[in-house]
Amino acid sequence: xxxxxSIPKGTRDFSPIEVAKRNYIINTIKKNFELxxxxxxxxxxxxxxxxxxxxxxxxxDRLIFKILNSGDFISKVDDVTYSSKKSSxxxxxxxDKALRYDLTVPFARYVVMHQNEIDFxxxxxxxxPVWRADRPQKGRFREFYQCDADVVGSNSxxxxxxxxxxxxxxxxxxxxxxxxxxxNNRKVLYGIAEVIGAKNLLVDFTVALDKLDKIGQDxxxxxxxxxxxxxxxILKASPLFGLSGPNxxxxxxxxxxxxxxxxxxxxxxxxxxxxxxVNELGLQTSKLQLDVTLARGLNYYTxxxxxxxxxxxxxxxxxxxxxxxxDLTGIFGLKDISGVGISFGLDRIYxxxxxxxxxxxxxxxxxxxLCLNFGEKExxxxxxxxxxxxxxxxxxxxxxxxAKVQKQFKYADKxxxxxxxxxxxxxxxxxxxxxxxMTSGEQKAYELQNPLAFVQDLNS
Amino acid sequence: xxxxxSIPKGTRDFSPIEVAKRNYIINTIKKNFELxxxxxxxxxxxxxxxxxxxxxxxxxDRLIFKILNSGDFISKVDDVTYSSKKSSxxxxxxxDKALRYDLTVPFARYVVMHQNEIDFxxxxxxxxPVWRADRPQKGRFREFYQCDADVVGSNSxxxxxxxxxxxxxxxxxxxxxxxxxxxNNRKVLYGIAEVIGAKNLLVDFTVALDKLDKIGQDxxxxxxxxxxxxxxxILKASPLFGLSGPNxxxxxxxxxxxxxxxxxxxxxxxxxxxxxxVNELGLQTSKLQLDVTLARGLNYYTxxxxxxxxxxxxxxxxxxxxxxxxDLTGIFGLKDISGVGISFGLDRIYxxxxxxxxxxxxxxxxxxxLCLNFGEKExxxxxxxxxxxxxxxxxxxxxxxxAKVQKQFKYADKxxxxxxxxxxxxxxxxxxxxxxxMTSGEQKAYELQNPLAFVQDLNS
Numbered sequence: 001x002x003x004x005x006s007i008p009k010g011t012r013d014f015s016p017i018e019v020a021k022r023n024y025i026i027n028t029i030k031k032n033f034e035l036x037x038x039x040x041x042x043x044x045x046x047x048x049x050x051x052x053x054x055x056x057x058x059x060x061d062r063l064i065f066k067i068l069n070s071g072d073f074i075s076k077v078d079d080v081t082y083s084s085k086k087s088s089x090x091x092x093x094x095x096d097k098a099l100r101y102d103l104t105v106p107f108a109r110y111v112v113m114h115q116n117e118i119d120f121x122x123x124x125x126x127x128x129p130v131w132r133a134d135r136p137q138k139g140r141f142r143e144f145y146q147c148d149a150d151v152v153g154s155n156s157x158x159x160x161x162x163x164x165x166x167x168x169x170x171x172x173x174x175x176x177x178x179x180x181x182x183x184n185n186r187k188v189l190y191g192i193a194e195v196i197g198a199k200n201l202l203v204d205f206t207v208a209l210d211k212l213d214k215i216g217q218d219x220x221x222x223x224x225x226x227x228x229x230x231x232x233x234i235l236k237a238s239p240l241f242g243l244s245g246p247n248x249x250x251x252x253x254x255x256x257x258x259x260x261x262x263x264x265x266x267x268x269x270x271x272x273x274x275x276x277x278v279n280e281l282g283l284q285t286s287k288l289q290l291d292v293t294l295a296r297g298l299n300y301y302t303x304x305x306x307x308x309x310x311x312x313x314x315x316x317x318x319x320x321x322x323x324x325x326x327d328l329t330g331i332f333g334l335k336d337i338s339g340v341g342i343s344f345g346l347d348r349i350y351x352x353x354x355x356x357x358x359x360x361x362x363x364x365x366x367x368x369x370l371c372l373n374f375g376e377k378e379x380x381x382x383x384x385x386x387x388x389x390x391x392x393x394x395x396x397x398x399x400x401x402x403a404k405v406q407k408q409f410k411y412a413d414k415x416x417x418x419x420x421x422x423x424x425x426x427x428x429x430x431x432x433x434x435x436x437x438m439t440s441g442e443q444k445a446y447e448l449q450n451p452l453a454f455v456q457d458l459n460s
Numbered sequence: 461x462x463x464x465x466s467i468p469k470g471t472r473d474f475s476p477i478e479v480a481k482r483n484y485i486i487n488t489i490k491k492n493f494e495l496x497x498x499x500x501x502x503x504x505x506x507x508x509x510x511x512x513x514x515x516x517x518x519x520x521d522r523l524i525f526k527i528l529n530s531g532d533f534i535s536k537v538d539d540v541t542y543s544s545k546k547s548s549x550x551x552x553x554x555x556d557k558a559l560r561y562d563l564t565v566p567f568a569r570y571v572v573m574h575q576n577e578i579d580f581x582x583x584x585x586x587x588x589p590v591w592r593a594d595r596p597q598k599g600r601f602r603e604f605y606q607c608d609a610d611v612v613g614s615n616s617x618x619x620x621x622x623x624x625x626x627x628x629x630x631x632x633x634x635x636x637x638x639x640x641x642x643x644n645n646r647k648v649l650y651g652i653a654e655v656i657g658a659k660n661l662l663v664d665f666t667v668a669l670d671k672l673d674k675i676g677q678d679x680x681x682x683x684x685x686x687x688x689x690x691x692x693x694i695l696k697a698s699p700l701f702g703l704s705g706p707n708x709x710x711x712x713x714x715x716x717x718x719x720x721x722x723x724x725x726x727x728x729x730x731x732x733x734x735x736x737x738v739n740e741l742g743l744q745t746s747k748l749q750l751d752v753t754l755a756r757g758l759n760y761y762t763x764x765x766x767x768x769x770x771x772x773x774x775x776x777x778x779x780x781x782x783x784x785x786x787d788l789t790g791i792f793g794l795k796d797i798s799g800v801g802i803s804f805g806l807d808r809i810y811x812x813x814x815x816x817x818x819x820x821x822x823x824x825x826x827x828x829x830l831c832l833n834f835g836e837k838e839x840x841x842x843x844x845x846x847x848x849x850x851x852x853x854x855x856x857x858x859x860x861x862x863a864k865v866q867k868q869f870k871y872a873d874k875x876x877x878x879x880x881x882x883x884x885x886x887x888x889x890x891x892x893x894x895x896x897x898m899t900s901g902e903q904k905a906y907e908l909q910n911p912l913a914f915v916q917d918l919n920s
Binding site: 007090095380 | 860
């Protein structure tokens with residue numbers, strides 16, 4: 001019995017049309033990364049376990065895919081460990097490699113390993129798959145691409161301004177108008193916790209604040225109380241709960257609230273400088289919006305943080321995010337390298353473009369010309385013609401057998417080929433070929449001697 | 461103590477310049493695949509173990525990277541298996557996924573799973589990494605890319621002719637002139653074994669014949685004797701050992717030798733038809749050479765087989781190979797789907813282009829314009845200018861801090877930036893910017909109001 005094939009849960013096959021659509025997004029991102037001076041690197045799909053483990057918290061460690069050692073892996077397990085029969089003790093003895101969980105830790109590892117070859121500031125981008133043993137659900141996969149751009153070795157806040165521009169440029173070019181680029185600063189969050197006297201509850205405070213959208217003011221206040229933040233502290237923080245409106249107004253409120261916190265004020269200054277730079281440079285279709293409830297990735301961000309939401313009316317989580325981190329490479333022994341980066345959420349952007357019908361039609365055309373096959377002699381003549389068309393950059397093909405014309409046309413339809421060439425016995429004897437425009441139905445004859453006339457018609 | 465980072469043996473980091481060079485090759489291959497009507501698909505990095513195991517022989521099974529099950533993997537192992545403490549018994553109980561070993565088996569799995577959505581004939585290409593737990597050595601890695609193009613669902617020998625054209629086109633475009641595309645046919649090999657009376661020793665016979673290049677006629681004869689092929693049989697086969705010269709002459713020898721073997725003659729006919737088609741269509745810089753000693757991948761090829769060798773003088777194994785297979789999807793339950801495909805050896809092509817210094821210079825340029833940074837005010841003006849240049853398709857960047865001019869120039873040198881923009885206090889006050897051509901050393905001033913004048917100069 002042959003196997004009935006399937007693929008592991010949480011993974012996907014991508015059909016030609018899906019690959020074409022994904023590449024349309026990836027190429028748009030890539031092109032703009034490169035216009036902004038970012039260079040591409042690639043790192044191995046698996047890293048030594050010790051490079052990854054312990055970098056993403058306990059939950060992260062659990063979600064990392066581990067690769068079984070090759071050969072007689074079990075012979076290297078000592079008897080004590082073996083007899084314990086505990087997965088957590090056995091795993092480190094039988095695996096020493098793991099699939100990468102994100103692109104950030106491998107990038108930090110790369111920077112440290114190659115620090116002597118790198119010309120800092122280093123603007124790198126990386127578009128590669130990552131793997132997580134997460135429970136699969138709608139829009140969440142066990143293998144998915146990350147698209148990251150980071151600058152390391154520069155403290156300039158102009159980097160943040162440029163990254164905002166870059167978001168705007170990519171989404172505008174994808175036709176995704178009206179995205180909101182939310183910005184906040186970790187120092188502001190720290191400052192708030194400081195001035196309200198909840199510095200030691202910073203994480204609980206920001207996690208609660210982050211939920212304002214979902215659970216409302218009362219919910220946030222209740223959660224803060226539950227976590228042990230005092231009523232007085234919450235009262236002090238309350239101007240934040242309703243904070244909205246123009247960035248300038250919000251900055252004023254923050255300046256007032258944070259005047260006692262040096263770090264907090266530094267965060268406000270940074271926000272102001274970034275916002276001013278972006279205002280001067282201008283954005284095409286996105287809006288930069290200060291959002292003091294944005295908490296995002298508390299693990300390593302230390303300055304500005306970003307999150308992009310899809311245009312209003314599209315229900316989708318964030319389609320991008322990022323921020324500044326002061327000491328990412330420290331874990332691998334290279335101190336004081338500041339970095340700032342952004343990431344694009346490929347799968348979600350795909351879903352949004354699909355929902356809003358924003359993929360250009362030509363993305364789904366994979367063949368410009370199909371030549372019908374009317375037999376051996378005609379087929380060979382057609383191949384010669386096709387060779388010439390291909391040399392002019394046309395994606396052209398011959399139907400591989402002299403099947404019924406109807407069947408061949410059906411194939412052309414399914415592949416959405418815009419032009420079909422007819423080169424039958426009659427045409428061949430007259431030294432001609434006929435081109436049928438599949439949209440209009442029009443037909444036009446050309447001389448076999450001069451196929452470029454057709455190419456010129458196409459380009460005109 | 462921070463870790464001193466490293467990467468697993470047999471894997472590689474790719475620096476920006478390496479990625480650029482690899483992409484230059486990949487994009488050339490891709491472009492031509494698409495001109496020939498191939499469509500890209502992608503399959504998951506890992507497959508269910510049963511999809512892969514048993515498909516590559518015992519040795520292959522050993523080289524497949526297995527992924528440890530998540531969670532409490534050991535609790536699912538029964539006591540009998542556990543107490544055996546045998547790696548081979550334990551592995552299937554604690555892993556159910558494995559990294560893909562090649563692109564062919566996943567493709568066969570894809571075709572079977574999606575047979576109802578696919579419009580046959582299906583021309584697909586796939587450029588993705590594969591993983592093998594091989595002992596790493598020069599030019600052999602544990603993670604490497606395969607670049608495959610296959611046509612399934614067509615028996616036409618024009619496919620073979622087109623694939624030869626495609627090889628020629630790609631290598632010609634890469635500047636790699638003088639490659640030899642060796643062709644043979646599995647039916648011819650079968651026919652030879654048949655007429656010399658060694659049908660049951662077909663594999664031994666072809667394996668020995670394949671070594672003619674390396675061990676010479678006497679060596680081959682000795683190996684055949686050792687394997688139990690009779691002196692008479694070897695004598696009958698001896699016209700093959702010195703076979704060389706024009707394809708037409710070789711075909712005559714084969715026709716004579718194989719006239720008693722129906723299958724053998726079928727192979728000769730196929731070869732003749734393919735060679736004739738290719739002759740009619742013409743090749744740019746490659747040579748199609750019949751090589752009856754070519755054995756290649758005895759596992760699933762059933763018709764034509766190909767192998768490409770680098771131009772004479774470059775010592776490198778084959779840089780591409782492929783062939784026709786009659787029943788690849790049979791293992792997954794879909795019978796009678798014939799296919800033919802070719803593969804490009806990315807890593808070896810890279811080494812050859814490097815050795816012959818064939819990478820175009822522009823491949824290593826990742827930034828067209830670097831604007832020096834002379835301080836906050838000048839930097840902001842520069843960013844405005846840069847934004848305009850980027851919108852015209854120039855890869856442009858601002859040095860992120862007002863470092864010493866010498867340091868900034870050094871950075872420009874290292875990144876091989878062809879143009880540097882000077883926009884200091886003086887230039888800003890005069891409403892100008894100065895462009896320095898880094899090759900010639902020439903400088904020219906432009907109006908800040910009209911940066912497009914510079915873009916026009918560049919394009920002219």
